[in-house]
Amino acid sequence: MEFDYFRSNDNIQNNQNRQNLLASGWRPLQRDLDWGFLWQLLSNDSQELTQRSLNIASNLAEILGRNNYAWWANLLSLVSENTRYEIEKYWNYITPDPQSPDHRYKDIISTETPILQFVSRNSIPIDYVLNRLQEITVLRLLEVLGRPDIITQYHSEREFYYPVEKFINWERIDVINTVYAYWSKHDVWLQAETYDRGRRQYTLMSRNISPLVNKATQDLAVMLSGYQSRVGKVFSQFPIRTFPADIQSFTDTVQQAILNQNQLAVVVHGEPGTGKTAWTQAVAKEILVPLGYVIFILDHDAITNFVPPTYLERICIIINEADNLAQNRAFEVAQYSNKTEHILSLLDGTLYQSVIDEAGIHLKQRLVVLMTCNTTERLDPAMLRKGRVDLIYEFTQRFV
Template identity: 60%
Template sequence: MSSNANNPLAKGLLGAGWRPLGRSLDWEYLGHLALRDTWKLSQKTLDIASDLADALSRREHPWWANLLNAFSENMQYELDEYWDYITPEPAAPDYRFKDTLSIDRPVVQAVGRDSIPIDYVLNRLQETVILRILALLGRPDSITQYYLDRHFEFPVEQFVDWDRMLVPGTLFAYWSAHQVWLKICLSQQQGKQQYSLIAIELLPLINKTAYNLAVMLSGYQSRIGQLASPYAIRSFPQEVQAFTDAVQQAVLDGDHLAVLVHGEPGTGKTAWAQAVSKEILQPLGFVTFILDHDAVENFAPPAYLERVCLIVNEADNLAQNRASEVAQASGKTEHILGLLDGTLYRSVIDESGLHAQQKLVVILTCNTTERLDPAVLRKGRIDLISQFTYRFV
């Protein structure tokens, strides 16, 4: 008994604040029916008129019994069916709304100890972006739900947050100012709900909400947050600051940039990469991914992000010369070459997803270039290279 009392569905949608959604007569819609579906409209109108006449004109019953018969369950069903035909259905996304970003919530990490949870972190990132967009949009103009062959609406003035919404069916919310729909429905995975943002143009909202995110992909230490930079760019030596100016200009001029900095340990290569990402790239809307040796072989930039920065540290241990046995036993070198070229993840475009015209910046740091595969240093892959010599740390 207590478990039933704690179940929100035990009191139904009406008890949870929802109310039946009435379908209103739209004269413009009715006019379209009359012009374009004249025969069917006439037939249905004559049928319902005939049924009503039969219900009210039974000679073997008194007038009051005939009147009650007009309100019988069968007659009510026929009237509801006719009303649904002559009135438009509740609004829903149409063919113009092509941009879609979806995630199954809650995002749960389900991997073994020998697995790298990249998918989990990227799903968390996608969930974070969707929730940030919902927070930016605020209270919707309408919230409707279809459940058990009935339409319901929720008073928007009573809306608090999406986690508190009761969604046993399919929920739609709409923001007219941004032309964005939210669809929530039960996922194929038990106990999960699929959140889908649907819009004519979703990328501006994604760019506005994802610009300051950073993702560290490093095995079970992976996390999503904001980038921390221990040193400001102005604290580096003058020659490094001059190289930084060249990097900044190259970022502004092109859509793809690959940078390599090398030098002995303690020369500030990693700190510089983080400073560039935080002070230059983040204000331009870039999302930063820091990849370690476990992540680099299984990573491709999310297609829905327009501006992506990849930081790969210790590249000399990852993109090693493929003539060596170590490199031959690993696919990391080929993967880094694919990231530098952009061919690995751009070769096939999945038509079912949301794809931005991506701007990519790759920053590689290493102690020495001697162990790097010659293909990494080939002209056209690395745009800018610098050796750090000042003992910064």
């Protein structure tokens, strides 16, 4: 009795979910006969096809041939739930399955939404902001992709589809089990799943999703600095053309290097008020953002734990007051911090490229690092070694 009770409750819940799906616009997916698929079954699995065909024919003949029931009762048995289940099972065997994601795709980007923030007064982990960036990227990707070609969902042993002409946005799509969507133009699959309290996970899969990621992350900037951490856009108060002529000329050199090199590190130094920080913001907004770079502005605490996201193809890192960060390790004060080693590894690319994960997107990342400091005398000599810092320039005129 207990088993029947739970099974009855499951049936009630499944019926309610099915009614909810139908009420929210989903429709049962009718599987069409495909003669090419049927021929493949006949050619490659004729024994199984024959056996299943004989079984369904035998079941139907047994129902129609029963002598202890009236003829009309036998006809009613043909449309009973058990008979319909057997017929649907056979029909699903001789018809092709609906399209489903190719899980061999290597380009995968996923997010849970909305992102939950776990913080304390003592620390704000940078993971939240980086997860928020990934959430924004995936949601923007869905906006870029627009209306999919197909939307399907499997529930209670039945396939459902959502009429794409009624699609408005993903917030309005009712997700009970797992929803799949496909964009043939971009060869991109979406897998959407739901969690408690209305949270969802979106996973995008493709052979090459990086062009779409570049488009979705256009103009994004991230500040990682304690309670000021946020995802937004770069703000620049002073255009490059307002800087002194020598700095404008140096900026032209930097721009050419950005176009020619996959990795570039620039150090600008000078007394406070000479416009070093304002210059990095202007370069980020006027040069790097139009080229598709995502800007990361890191404080001294964030640099210790920062690893560039692998799904981004072009990254710019701005580090202000680098002379207080990458200090000469010959000085006693620098021996109590590993920040110098972290920046050196970041400039070398060894920190995050030494091990490549088997899953996810792997790109030949382009990296630009812009650093400001009051003086280069306190910087570790290893930072200024050729191959790590490419361009150094001194700002001498009072600007701000």
